[in-house]
Amino acid sequence: MTVEPRIESSPEAAAEAARARIRSGAFRGPTSGLAPGMVQGNLAILPAEAAGEFLQFCQQNPKPCPVIGMSSPGDPMLPMLGRDIDIRTDVPRYRVWRGGTVVEEPVDIHAHWRDDLVAFLLGCSFSFEEALIAGGLRIRHIDQGRNVPMYKTSVATSPAGRFAGPLVVSMRPFRAADAIRAIQITTRFPAVHGAPVHFGDPTEIGISDIGRPDYGEAVEIRSGEVPVFWACGVTPQAVVEAAKLPFCITHAPGCMLITDIRNSTLAVM
Amino acid sequence: MTVEPRIESSPEAAAEAARARIRSGAFRGPTSGLAPGMVQGNLAILPAEAAGEFLQFCQQNPKPCPVIGMSSPGDPMLPMLGRDIDIRTDVPRYRVWRGGTVVEEPVDIHAHWRDDLVAFLLGCSFSFEEALIAGGLRIRHIDQGRNVPMYKTSVATSPAGRFAGPLVVSMRPFRAADAIRAIQITTRFPAVHGAPVHFGDPTEIGISDIGRPDYGEAVEIRSGEVPVFWACGVTPQAVVEAAKLPFCITHAPGCMLITDIRNSTLAVM
Numbered sequence: 137m138t139v140e141p142r143i144e145s146s147p148e149a150a151a152e153a154a155r156a157r158i159r160s161g162a163f164r165g166p167t168s169g170l171a172p173g174m175v176q177g178n179l180a181i182l183p184a185e186a187a188g189e190f191l192q193f194c195q196q197n198p199k200p201c202p203v204i205g206m207s208s209p210g211d212p213m214l215p216m217l218g219r220d221i222d223i224r225t226d227v228p229r230y231r232v233w234r235g236g237t238v239v240e241e242p243v244d245i246h247a248h249w250r251d252d253l254v255a256f257l258l259g260c261s262f263s264f265e266e267a268l269i270a271g272g273l274r275i276r277h278i279d280q281g282r283n284v285p286m287y288k289t290s291v292a293t294s295p296a297g298r299f300a301g302p303l304v305v306s307m308r309p310f311r312a313a314d315a316i317r318a319i320q321i322t323t324r325f326p327a328v329h330g331a332p333v334h335f336g337d338p339t340e341i342g343i344s345d346i347g348r349p350d351y352g353e354a355v356e357i358r359s360g361e362v363p364v365f366w367a368c369g370v371t372p373q374a375v376v377e378a379a380k381l382p383f384c385i386t387h388a389p390g391c392m393l394i395t396d397i398r399n400s401t402l403a404v405m
Numbered sequence: 406m407t408v409e410p411r412i413e414s415s416p417e418a419a420a421e422a423a424r425a426r427i428r429s430g431a432f433r434g435p436t437s438g439l440a441p442g443m444v445q446g447n448l449a450i451l452p453a454e455a456a457g458e459f460l461q462f463c464q465q466n467p468k469p470c471p472v473i474g475m476s477s478p479g480d481p482m483l484p485m486l487g488r489d490i491d492i493r494t495d496v497p498r499y500r501v502w503r504g505g506t507v508v509e510e511p512v513d514i515h516a517h518w519r520d521d522l523v524a525f526l527l528g529c530s531f532s533f534e535e536a537l538i539a540g541g542l543r544i545r546h547i548d549q550g551r552n553v554p555m556y557k558t559s560v561a562t563s564p565a566g567r568f569a570g571p572l573v574v575s576m577r578p579f580r581a582a583d584a585i586r587a588i589q590i591t592t593r594f595p596a597v598h599g600a601p602v603h604f605g606d607p608t609e610i611g612i613s614d615i616g617r618p619d620y621g622e623a624v625e626i627r628s629g630e631v632p633v634f635w636a637c638g639v640t641p642q643a644v645v646e647a648a649k650l651p652f653c654i655t656h657a658p659g660c661m662l663i664t665d666i667r668n669s670t671l672a673v674m
Contacts, residue, residue: 312603312604312605312606312609313602313603315604316588316600316601316602316603316604319585319588319589320588320589320592320600323589323592331585331589332585333585334581334582334585335581335584335585336581336605336631337581337629340581340629360606360609362605405674
């Protein structure tokens, strides 16, 4: 007599189970820690008339804006990202924007769906953080139970039409030897921001006060540690916000789409 | 009618031509810049009774002591490193050591050769510097026409028998973005010291005055630059010197063995 495997017996099964709970409304919170090993992504849904320009922006700025997948106009399904993914229901919480302002935070966007909408999923640092942890590194904001600190920089992105603005970076402090290892590990993952863009003196990239991030929460930088800065998926969100589109939808902070893609498959080597 | 190619028409031919000039006595200087693209290496020749222990030391300390090739006891030829390489004649200048002291700097070691000698060739930073330059980075000590600055550190090597001592590092200053790129590039070359071991504060690895290297010459570190430290092939030389062997032979500083191995073949990816 054999024992049936539980549905969460594989990372893929755990991803599918998590999406089912989200779709049913049973889970409405941040997705950090759900379906370990699987890619989670940042969501941007734009009208088709702006989508081409946004895709060009992403193509020109691959470090902050790595496109993992996108939908056809009006099609809410994302088969390249996983089985039966419906972008209208499978994210725990959304933000609906009008003219650059959040007007609603629904848990389902059926009521907002239109035939001209295009959904973009952009890579997120959860994937490379998992690789850093697997590599034996400690990540301060996770150890401190905080959101990662993020900063607007003085580094301009390469603009495309109405999409333009500063690069936003996330920061993780490391001792030098660990920073070198972190650079090596994240280099393997260009689809989720890749290698850092800077380390050391924050003022060199226009960050005047490392203790006051523009997004997220500050973390301790201990003696002998240097801040290491990665391009951040908040960049495209800030750019979309600044573009003041008449209408668009994003995920609510921390409430990502969970895919059927394993993080390990994003490693280029 | 075809034109015959010159003998230096390939990097391999240039290596062979350089060795021929060296063997004939026509060239007796530093080998930097000779046979671009080809691996040059640090030489250590030890009696067989010490060679096993030295090989163990190298095995335990691969970053400073990457073994590119070694000879059989008493055999002066190194066929795995190139065509017709005779280690008794093919280095421009040698150092003969007795009891830890240089007693002679000959251009040929036929008179010193013994049936129990084992030759080791260890990877050298020339190979990764070539890759850095090909990657568009500027190397300060090359730009300034100086020898690379090298420092004894407070980091101990893993000892093997009589071989023990501090890690020696070489230093190259870079801006942070270039340092990140340099880490990526040198990671590809573990056989020639690989990724850096440290960057930033020199005191963390026991370097009290960055302006006063233990070997080589100081270079300028400009505002916005950080010193980046790589494990250095002087480490095994310092360790062999400290072991005060009754007899051994090394290359004279800068006077390396030129092999028939292309630098590019050392890249692990």
